[in-house]
Amino acid sequence: MAFPGLYRTAGKLSRILGANKSPWGAAFLSSSCPHMAVGPVEPPLTADHCGLSRLPFPDVTSQDFDFFQRLLPGRAVTDEDDLKTYNIDWLRTVRGNSKLLLRPQNTEEVCKILKYCNDRHLAVTPQGGNTGLVGGSVPVFDEIILSTALMDKVISFDQVSGALVCQSGCILESLNQYLEGQGYIMPLDLGAKGSCHIGGNLATNAGGLRLLRYGSLRGTVLGLEAVLPDGSVLNCLNSLRKDNTGYDLKQLFIGSEGTLGVITAVSILCPRKPRSANVALLGCESFSKVLQVFTLCRDHLGEILSAYEFQDLESMRVVQTHLKLTNPLQDSAFYILIETAGSCEHHDEEKLNAFLEKALESGLVTSGTVATDRGKIKSLWALRECITEALAHDGYVYKYDLSIPVEKLYDLVEETRARLGTTARRVVGYGHLGDGNLHLNITSETKSESLLAALEPFVYEWTAQHNGSISAEHGLGFKKRDHIYYSKSREAVQLMQKLKKMLDPKGIMNPYKTIPSAD
Amino acid sequence: MAFPGLYRTAGKLSRILGANKSPWGAAFLSSSCPHMAVGPVEPPLTADHCGLSRLPFPDVTSQDFDFFQRLLPGRAVTDEDDLKTYNIDWLRTVRGNSKLLLRPQNTEEVCKILKYCNDRHLAVTPQGGNTGLVGGSVPVFDEIILSTALMDKVISFDQVSGALVCQSGCILESLNQYLEGQGYIMPLDLGAKGSCHIGGNLATNAGGLRLLRYGSLRGTVLGLEAVLPDGSVLNCLNSLRKDNTGYDLKQLFIGSEGTLGVITAVSILCPRKPRSANVALLGCESFSKVLQVFTLCRDHLGEILSAYEFQDLESMRVVQTHLKLTNPLQDSAFYILIETAGSCEHHDEEKLNAFLEKALESGLVTSGTVATDRGKIKSLWALRECITEALAHDGYVYKYDLSIPVEKLYDLVEETRARLGTTARRVVGYGHLGDGNLHLNITSETKSESLLAALEPFVYEWTAQHNGSISAEHGLGFKKRDHIYYSKSREAVQLMQKLKKMLDPKGIMNPYKTIPSAD
CATH class of the missing domain: 3.30.70.2190 (Alpha-Beta Plaits)
Structure with a gap:
């Protein structure tokens, strides 16, 4: 000292x-909650109750499987049991029915996978640590799962500038530990740090516990590499703090939840490790x-x-x-x-x-x-940090992640509690007050349609009336996609649809997620 | 205290x-250099020496003028003398030949202007404070100039969250003064603060003197409103610190230098005014x-x-x-x-x-x-802060605004000095060292082709070899557009061209700027 x-x-x-x-x-330091899929009960297949029709992607054939087996020996997984944890989300509320899991190790393999899938018109769901809370990282039907779990190498770290470059499958907590040894920390932190991947953090524009101090990923991410749906590589992996040469393409991929391509590498500006906490x-x-x-x-x-976090009793x-x-x-x-x-x-x-x-x-x-x-x-x-995990023990959890002007933020929790009375097991409010971000969670023993009807559209309408956002940091994924209009205008959504169409004309990337389909 | x-x-x-x-x-506080167009000499018309052909936009007719005169009574300017300062950039190195300046007061007027121009296929150059350094804010030929100077109202300021919402023509220094009275400051600061508009700051993704502390506009801008080339409004003007509902469309307009639409309003997160400096x-x-x-x-x-700034002797x-x-x-x-x-x-x-x-x-x-x-x-x-202004008194200034890994940053200044010997009047290096941003400036009494040939592509090649950026914060504008390939791949530029085509299919917005044309 x-x-x-x-x-x-x-x-x-x-x-x-x-x-x-x-x-x-x-x-x-903050705590890392053990990553735990709660409860033994397998959720029903999403396909059986979501009310959506499967888009006309072809089924995966044995020829397809042979191709992937040759490309990724031992890393093209079809065993149903092995696939189970990849098909079900962390909250155990959605379950896909994918028959094929691919585990590439590098960008080149991701290119070959996507080029093949795009040519064949096969749908793909990219998956990081599968800790998302809106069903964005698991298939809805039988999309091929592309896991970044084996893309976990640090590429470089610059001791002077604090720029870290790594593959997208690196686990957030591992990166933080690596950096701490060098006098730096990651600019973001969240409860799922022990499992989530940095690529998934970018894909969902994760907020978390340090945003108040270090700002959002939109500012701290210096560059990224993404593979586009056609298999071409978009290399924006620079490590410069400032670069104003043309449009900032990397921003398209931050927060797009795997619907525009697969993030394969990340360059991020890391702050010095504080001497005192x-x-x-x-x-x-x-x-x-x-x-x-x-x-x-x-x-x-x-x-x-x-950090300025709050939680109720x-x-x-x-x-x-x-x-x-x-x-x-x-x-x-x-x-x-x-x-x-x-x-x-x-x-x-x-x-x-x-x-x-x-x-x-x-x-x-x-x-x-x-x-x-x-x-x-x-x-x-x-x-x-362990509230999320603890709530899951109650049974079924209705999760709302809202931005609301701070003065009004807790009113919604009280109104919801009054509205539901004894029909809910628990109504809790907590969150990142410093960022105006409320996590409103309601639990019940099992999923209940009447409880859902009491909650929606009430919660969304209330939030929209207060000029809030119906997803502050979790993203829209599968569960919230159709609620986008509570926070975005028709014109804005149309422009998003055009962007999606431009980058993914065949619509193979993480279908049924984030942006309502143009029709 | x-x-x-x-x-x-x-x-x-x-x-x-x-x-x-x-x-x-x-x-x-930092100093604001007086905004001064240096020297009495009028630069030659850009059209006469740029080697570009005017694209086939129709000329502005008297019917067009009548339309704009009705729409903006007294604010559609055609007087040649009045137009002069709008046609010439601050550095007096480029000169357009626009015959019409429009001064809207609100978003609705901007919509009507752009809708008309788009229907008629008339080219438009948006202009803020006209303090840019790459010729991005003045016409190349006879594009209509759309000035945001009369759009200078603060819309709201939230004392709790620090979110400021204002029209895009507000002058940066005025906003800062307004905020100081309420215990806040703007998150950016630059030498041109006394003239530059916040909308222009966003359009060029301005960096400046506070970036080291408060980060880039990509993180501090909470929302914006833009009028698209077809005259429709894209309202992303929220004031929430976190919002993950769909793609972050506002990022498209930050740093796009008026080529995708006109920014009409801004929402920005302002930090507390420090008690001690x-x-x-x-x-x-x-x-x-x-x-x-x-x-x-x-x-x-x-x-x-x-701030950590450096300058040489x-x-x-x-x-x-x-x-x-x-x-x-x-x-x-x-x-x-x-x-x-x-x-x-x-x-x-x-x-x-x-x-x-x-x-x-x-x-x-x-x-x-x-x-x-x-x-x-x-x-x-x-x-x-006054180096830029002082250099202009030397005569002609060759300006380079580069991101280079800090260890190598000054090597380029020394190499350039050695290379040019006595052929340059002055070779200076200064900049935002904390951000790895070098301003390399070379002066001569008048513009010299031989000096230019000694500088380019040398400076750009050197920068590219060191994985730098050939525009850290100034943007590409007119002068650096074709040098984009030193910092971006062909694939990246192609994607930018697709974005441009999608948002501005007729190409009326700030033509000849930022992105090389697709052909």
Whole structure:
């Protein structure tokens, strides 16, 4: 550390909030929930209940299989059991019926696969870590699954600029660990980090926990390589921070959910690993106080604020009940998780102290705990990050991922709770308050059409009335595709359809997803 | 301020570097160079020497003029003298021959203009503040000029989220002043701020002085409204930080230099105004020391570093000679301008002190001065920001705006200087080192074909060999269009051409610019 002898405030956090302080130097961790497909029950085949007709793609023939077997020896999988986890999404709510899984190792193989599929008019679903929450990464019918799991090599890392170049199948957490060893971190983080692929992160324009600090992938992705549906390579894999030569084609692929091509490599700008990190979990009596604390927090923490997450009591209870996690605080209507990340430990502590003193004095916050050591930081993050996983234990989960102006954000949770009464098992609200992003989740023991009818279009209409977005960060995938009009105009959707048609004239890439079909 | 009585280091900066300290609370200023068309000489008509044939757009007829006069009473300008400044670029290197300038006040008028032009197949050049440096904002032949100058209204500003929505003709500096009054700033800043329009900033994907801290417009622009060439409105004007519903169409228009439509309104995420700002100007003996200081600086200043600019001695001399600015330091081979912006004055000073002590002790820096008061900060910024203006006084300027890996960045300046010998009046290198962005400028008394032949393709080939970009932030416009292949593959350019054709099938929007024509 560059500032020996200057820990004037060391221990003060402990005095304020009873933290078990133990400095550990390296910082900025959150918890990774184990990737777990919940429950033994196999969801019904999507094809049987989705109300869609299979488009006239030909079936995969034995000649097709022979071709792929020659191209990818031992990596063209047809065994039904082996295919199972690739056909079902992480939430176990959709199930495709693909008969063929392809596992290419490099861009050249992806080119050959897509060229063949395009020539033969065979439909393809690209799949990363299969942790998406809108059914975008599994087939709807029998599309061929193209998995990026074996494309997991780091290509280069520039110690001066922080530019990382890697294949698209690299797992987010592995990349972060690799970078931490070199004094850097990934600019994004999310609960599924232990399974999700960086290519999938780009394809869904993942947001997550660090967006407040490091901005979106639209700014941090420096370049990418994609294979177009016709098998040609679009190489935009530069590592320059600035490049204004023509239209920024890489943006087309960020957030297009595999419908325009397959992302095969990524170049991304990584920030320095912060020298100091603190996490505070605070209890708050009302949502209006959560908002006031946010303002106070931005005033005091300024440039070191790296996360401002909130969760309600019900979402705290679900992680306590199903995952046996310990809530270190007394019951509160709301909890706030604040993370700071900075370059100077004692400055960060001073800022955090000043903020916490003010928050407690003013009565905005009723209880709290602060973590500065790796283990406790992880356990506080787990309370927030494992909500998704814990909810799945309830049975069936109706998930809404919404952008709403922050002042109105929790009104929707309360209205939904009032509307559903006892028909839902649980209605919870949590999310990235700093980004205006609410995760509204409703659970029931099994899927219920009447509950769904009470939720939709109510939730979407409410969001549209408040100029929100019906998908803040999850994307549209299969489940939300037809709801796009709540957030986008007809003209905008028509332009998207034209783009799709231009890049994928045969419509083979991840059909039935993201953009409603032009007819 | 939230930290009374804690100014432990107050005055220490003065002791280290002789700064004339005078705290002023509000911070984060740079200088705005007066917008000045240099020299009395009118450049030759572009049409006469560009070697291009005018595309078969019809001439503007008196019926056309009558239509526009009715649509925009008093705002359809045909007077030759009035048109002059709109036909000539800021650098006075290109001159169009437009006979008609249109000054709409709102989106509806822009729609009617473009619909009419598209129906009649009339070519249109959109123009903001006309401060571009690649000839993108003036006509090549007689294209109608559509100026956004009267579209200068702020539509809304959200104090909680920091989202600003405004018409595209708002001047960058005016927006910044408006925001400062509300405790915010614009996320971008550049020398031309006093004249450039926010719509033009988006259309050219402007980089500038704050990119190091706040990232690119690809991340900070939340939404935009654009009128397509057929006169229809594409409304993507949302103000949400996160929205993953379909393809991100706004990205198409950012950086497309008016070739796909006219940006009429902008929604942009603005950061809080920093409470504390410091600027240091340092002298350095070699470029390798400039790089070492950069590493030291990132280590010590971390999250408060907001600019790391460099300029060589020759570029310091040009502002001293032509603009009579005072260099407060002794002559050095290189100068570094560092800006910090943070939320806590004494923390920022401690960080800056520690950095400066180390930089001086280690001999990396030979001289320096620090400014914390508004006036001195402006005068230090002026030395860096007014280089562009000062160079124009030399006569003709060959401008190159390159992204190059930082380690190699200054090699090109030295090689160019050696290559040209005494045939150039001046060869200068300066730029945004923190972003790997070099501005290489060569001056001569008048335009010289032999000098040009010595520079091109040499500069472009050198840049391409080092995997750089031949336009980091200026765009391609008219002057660099055909050099796109040094930075982009044929496949990528073909895809850009397809996009252009899809959105502007008649090719009326800013023809001869940015993307080489498909034939």
